[in-house]
Amino acid sequence: MNGEFAVIGLGRFGGSIVRELSKNGYDVLAIDSDEERVNEFMGIATHSVIADTTDENVLKSLGIRNFDHVIVAIGENIQASILTTLILKELGVQSITVKATNDYHEKVLRKIGADFIVHPERDMGVRIANGLMSSNILDYLDLSQEFSIVEIKVSDQMAKQTLIDLDLRSKYGANVVAIKRGENVLISLQADEMIEKGDYLVVIGENEDLDRLERAIHKVKN
DSSP states (O other): OOSOEEEEOOSHHHHHHHHHHHHTTOOEEEEESOHHHHHHTTTTSSEEEEOOTTOHHHHHHTTGGGOSEEEEOOOSOHHHHHHHHHHHHHHTOSEEEEEOSSHHHHHHHHHTTOSEEEOHHHHHHHHHHHHHHOSSEEEEEEOSSSEEEEEEEOOTTTTTOBHHHHOHHHHHSOEEEEEEETTEEEOSOOTTOBOOTTOEEEEEEEHHHHHHHHHHHHHHHO
16 A cells, blocks of 8 residues: 555554554654654654644644545544544545444444444454354454455365365355465465365355354364
């Protein structure tokens, strides 16, 4: 992803975004109304400023419309999050990602035109719960309400079969998009690709289909 980033709200979520983007060499403007938080990112972000982002004139003075991506990571102050997002849309920011704290917050954000909405606490909870419920699913990424990507450990019964032998698409409506084999990730997969013991399959599909696949693997193991 190219361009410059602005992160509004430097709590745990926003702060982690600033650190990761900065670590990877991106230009980042870190913004918060709390002076102590801003000072914490002085040596991390490209620029750090104390600002009230619910003030349109303040955002204009920061040149916020020139940033390609703005992340609104304001925590508990839903009103400030919504108002900031609305102003950003009116100023013509190209891409806005907003942290939602609950479903009501998300509904409002969608109505005012937020481009991407994330629920970091809820999504992490879902990932942890899926890991606890199944020893077969090692990682889980929710793409939407209907689709997910899961990383599945190859069972003994799956090993020494080809992808066409497994035929996960016709049996479960799931598509293998990659195979993790040691330090390597195989992406350009052929139907005759042999599955080896110790592999991990990266599978995409509808949640119901992935649940059926997980139950089938668990049943075979037991």
